[in-house]
Amino acid sequence: MKNVTLHDTRGNNEHNHLDGSNLGSSIWMRGSLSAGWNWRAPYKLNISGSLTVRRTHWVGPIFDRLATADPRFGPARVTLANGTTQPNPLATVIRFAYPTRGEGQVPNPLVMPLGLKVAREFTMSTNQKLEFGANILNVFNGAEFYQFGANANQRYSPNFLTYRSQQPARAFQLSVKYKF
Structure with a gap:
C-alpha cells in the first residue's frame, strides 16, 4: 500500500x-x-x-552543482567490512545551494x-x-x-x-x- x-x-x-x-x-x-x-x-x-x-x-x-565532490562526505566508493565496495551516496556534486x-x-x-x-x-x-x-x-x-x-x-x-x-x-x- x-x-x-x-x-x-x-x-x-x-x-x-x-x-x-x-x-x-x-x-x-x-x-x-x-x-x-x-x-x-x-x-x-x-x-x-x-x-x-x-x-x-x-x-x-x-540545488547547485559543485565542480568536484566535497571530500568532507567521503570517497566516491566505500569498502564494507566484508571487502566489497559500494558507491557512497553522500559523495555527489549536487548540494543544497544554501545552508x-x-x-x-x-x-x-x-x-x-x-x-x-x-x-x-x-x-x-x-x-x-x-x-x-x-x-x-x-x-x-x-x-x-x-x-x-x-x-x-x-x-x-x-x-x-x-x-x-x-x-x-x-x-x-x-x-x-x-x-x-
Whole structure:
C-alpha cells in the first residue's frame, strides 16, 4: 500500500534525498480563497460570478552543482567490512545551494481568475424555462503561471526559476439552457 497523507493522495512527497525534484504538492500551498455571488438584477437578469485567489507551489529546495565532490562526505566508493565496495551516496556534486533547504525558495505569483455570467430566463410554461447566458472567463486576462518548469530549482539548469502551465486567456462563452 502506498504511503499517503490526508492532504495529498499522490503518495509520500518527502524529498529529503537529493533527487532535485520540485514536484508540487498541495500540502505546500500557502492558501486559497474562493468567493461566489449571485444577483437578481432588474429586467429579470441574473448576474453571477466567482473569484479564486490562490498562491500555488513553491520552487522547492535550491540545488547547485559543485565542480568536484566535497571530500568532507567521503570517497566516491566505500569498502564494507566484508571487502566489497559500494558507491557512497553522500559523495555527489549536487548540494543544497544554501545552508538550509528552505532558504532561497520563491513562490509562484498569485493566480486570481475571475469569472462573470449574465443570463436571462424566460418562462415558456409552468414546467419549462429557457435561459440565455453569456460568460466571461478570466475577466482580467491574467497571464500568471501556476507551476514551475522542470528543474526550476537547479541553479545549473537552463530552466532555473522558469514557469510552465500558464493561466488560460480570457474567453467568452454563450449558453442556452432548457429546463423542463
